[in-house]
Amino acid sequence: MDKKQRAKQIIEILHETYPDVETTLDATSAWELLVGGILASQCTDERVNKITPHLFAAYPTIADMAEADVADIENIIRACGIYRNKAKAIKGSAEIITEEHGSQVPRTREQLMELPGVGRKIANLMLGDAFGEQAVVVDTHCARISRLLGMTAEKDPAKIEGELEAVLPPDSYTDWGHFMVFHGRTICKARCRDCVACPLRQLCAYGSQQNLEGKEAGDCV
Numbered sequence: 001m002d003k004k005q006r007a008k009q010i011i012e013i014l015h016e017t018y019p020d021v022e023t024t025l026d027a028t029s030a031w032e033l034l035v036g037g038i039l040a041s042q043c044t045d046e047r048v049n050k051i052t053p054h055l056f057a058a059y060p061t062i063a064d065m066a067e068a069d070v071a072d073i074e075n076i077i078r079a080c081g082i083y084r085n086k087a088k089a090i091k092g093s094a095e096i097i098t099e100e101h102g103s104q105v106p107r108t109r110e111q112l113m114e115l116p117g118v119g120r121k122i123a124n125l126m127l128g129d130a131f132g133e134q135a136v137v138v139d140t141h142c143a144r145i146s147r148l149l150g151m152t153a154e155k156d157p158a159k160i161e162g163e164l165e166a167v168l169p170p171d172s173y174t175d176w177g178h179f180m181v182f183h184g185r186t187i188c189k190a191r192c193r194d195c196v197a198c199p200l201r202q203l204c205a206y207g208s209q210q211n212l213e214g215k216e217a218g219d220c221v
Contacts, residue, residue, distance in 0.1 A: 003151060003167040006203050010149065011172050013199050014179040021178040023129045026052065030105040030130040031062050031097075034115075037122040038089050043080045051077055062103050065094035089117025107131050120158065128174030136161045136168070137177035141184035148188065150205025192220035 001009075014021075024045040027033035032052065039048045055076050059065040065073075073087040080086060093115040097105055105126070106112055112123040124135035136142070138157040142164075146152050152163040168176055187194045193206075197217040201207035210221050 006149075007151060007167045008169060010200055010203050011169065011176070011179070013203070014183065015175075017199055018179060018182045021175060021182055023125070023178060024181060025049065027130075030126065032056060033130050034093065034105055034112075034118070034122070034126060035065075035090055037125050038086055038093070038117040039077060039080045041086070041117075042082060047079060051080060062094050062105075063098050065091060066098045068094075086117065089115075092116035093118065105130070109135075120161070124161075124177075128177070134170055134173040136164050136173045138164075139177070139181070140190075142177050142180040144190060145180045145184055145188050148193075148204060148206040149200065194218060195221040 023033070025033060025036040025040060026049045027036050035055065036045075036048050036052055039051065055073070058072070058076060059068050068091060070087050070091050073091060074083050077083045077086055077090075096115055097103060101111070106115075107127075109120070109123045109127060112118050112126055113120065121137055121139060124137045127133040127135040128137065138146075138160045143155070143157060143160050146160060146164060147154075151167060152160050154160045154163055164176065165173065183200075184190070187198050194217060195201050195204075195207040195210050196212055196215050196219060198204065198207055201210075207221075212221065215221065
């Protein structure tokens with residue numbers, strides 16, 4: 001079975017396993033998702049989701065954020081880590097969006113990546129979850145599990161993205177990133193791969209090679 005066939009079967013199983021898959025960042029607008037993506041760098045989505053309501057209550061609009069004192073933003077997001085850089089990136093992005101894009105978050109990868117704190121991963125997040133396009137978000141879960149599955153051997157995120165786009169059905173790029181997050185948090189954890197309980201085991205390059213004799217669900221492999 002080639003990678004495209006395996007990928008199709010893997011996605012079918014993941015749809016059954018995680019039927020309500022979506023981004024784990026809470027957001028009601030493209031701007032809120034963009035800010036959440038910036039804050040999520042080296043921080044859990046759970047913590048980001050606790051902080052963003054306070055941030056958006058203080059600065060409800062993009063224009064409000066553009067005019068905010070960066071020190072005040074820092075105080076609100078301090079628990080997110082590297083908060084000084086993130087505060088500058090959020091304020092800087094708000095300024096550019098207000099001044100150059102009519103207070104509308106840009107909708108192209110190139111324009112998004114011109115915003116402070118926004119790299120390809122966040123740009124793809126925006127394309128897929130804010131604007132309804134198809135884009136693979138290569139975070140740590142996606143990179144690690146895609147390698148275990150045998151979908152790629154690359155370590156560079158851009159190369160991983162390219163290899164995944166070559167084998168995944170085009171209408172599943174966005175979902176793939178979400179599936180990897182959910183699977184990585186529930187079964188294929190970085191420090192404890194529960195291959196016995198994994199519905200992908202027979203299609204997984206790593207799992208299919210493991211000797212699971214005597215192991216039970218919940219045992220680390």
